[in-house]
Amino acid sequence: MHIDFVTLQLFATVAEQGNMAKAAETRNIVPSAVSKRISDLEHALRVPLLHRKSRGVELTAAGEVAYKYARNILRLVERFEGEMSEFSEGDKGRVRIAACPSSITQFLPQNLAGYIDANPLVKVDLVEEVTDVILRMVRDGLADIGVTSGLVEAAELEVTPYRQDRLAVLAPLSHPIAVFDSVSFEETLRYRQVGLQQGSSIQRLLVRKAEELGRSINFSVSVMGFDGVRKMVEAGLGITILPKGSIEANVDPERFKIINLKDEWASRTLELVVREQKSLPLVARHLLEHLAQAEEKHG
Incomplete structure (x- = not known):
């Protein structure tokens, strides 16, 4: 069985538009070619995906499942292309950091300057808060990265050592x-x-x-x-x-x-906290790694 990416795109567009002619217009292709690709897909899967009606199409039960997987595959490919382009062009995007006063007055300015100088398309939104508020912001998704005093347990968050003070x-x-x-x-x-x-x-x-x-x-x-x-x-x-x-x-x-x-x-370890590193946007993950390496250089 061979299912190509273009066919998945066309099938997803037909499912969303509910009409092959509209899908063909959206994808800049003739309707007959859309119909042929959908028929080939149904043949490959050995199951009908669409109910064809006089005014359009509707998904069958199998079509609903196929559409769910098609959308997931298309999103994954889009994310793959986006992250690969970031490797070629350098990091870009926005990262939200909530940090304790100790980190802002001692370490963060220099560490952020080094990263932003190397990645000028990155914008950092930095707010100063006490540790309890920082942990809440990270848990609630209001900050990508938290920098805390390390004196409060960061339950259900991933913690990386940052700097000693x-x-x-x-x-x-x-x-x-x-x-x-x-x-x-x-x-x-x-x-x-x-x-x-x-x-x-x-x-x-x-x-x-x-x-x-x-x-x-x-x-x-x-x-x-x-x-x-x-x-x-x-x-x-x-x-x-x-x-x-x-x-x-x-x-x-x-x-x-x-x-x-x-x-x-009196000796403390400031900490970097996130909800889940693997779920961070690539630019936030790179900045987290940069800050963690700063600890290694000064530890």
């Missing part, structure tokens, strides 16, 4: 804790602190670790975003704990001290 203390040089190069988290609980907004994975982590010690954190104020936290520290409202990489390039060493946290849990 470490939490550190930021304090004014005049603060008593600034005499130390490294401290334990427990030692920071003696002092007033500036926190992040409710829902921040860092905030939740710190509160939980304090509770494990039977202690609480004396937050003077909680604000949204790392820049706001730094400004509050600058104003003398307390010390803070943030990813070290997000504060190193943005503080004056003559006015502030960055102090390492000794605790093992």
Whole structure:
């Protein structure tokens, strides 16, 4: 049995149009040729696919099944042609990323720049969110790729390690804790602190670790975003704990001290999360691979 691609196209068009003449016009072929190809297909399959009527055609029960398979084959060929063209022309399309602040202030700008420079036809829609929202966006199909803090379990999602970061203390040089190069988290609980907004994975982590010690954190104020936290520290409202990489390039060493946290849990692995890698558009899959390789180079 030999069934060619053109015949499948014609059969699908006839099934959708319900009329051989209209299908012939759509496919720019004479009606007699359409009729001949459909008859040959029925002969090859040894079953009638159409009920031929005076005003058109209708699918038989076998024709309904054949049409379903024909459409699947045609879609697969279209996807095959599209993905092959992307290999020859370079990636193109749009990728939606939802990312946590830690990734945006430390790693993503450079990693995305390298990819977009090599693939200028790719457009990236990047939104900054807390990890809980990111996971929900990926699950709901509102983001192709999520970049999370790794502190919240990504149930039912596929997870790939991205980059390592470490939490550190930021304090004014005049603060008593600034005499130390490294401290334990427990030692920071003696002092007033500036926190992040409710829902921040860092905030939740710190509160939980304090509770494990039977202690609480004396937050003077909680604000949204790392820049706001730094400004509050600058104003003398307390010390803070943030990813070290997000504060190193943005503080004056003559006015502030960055102090390492000794605790093992202060080292975190940021994660890339997707619903299912094999179901991602090719351009999103390539960007995911690019970001994952960035982890390998810096890990």
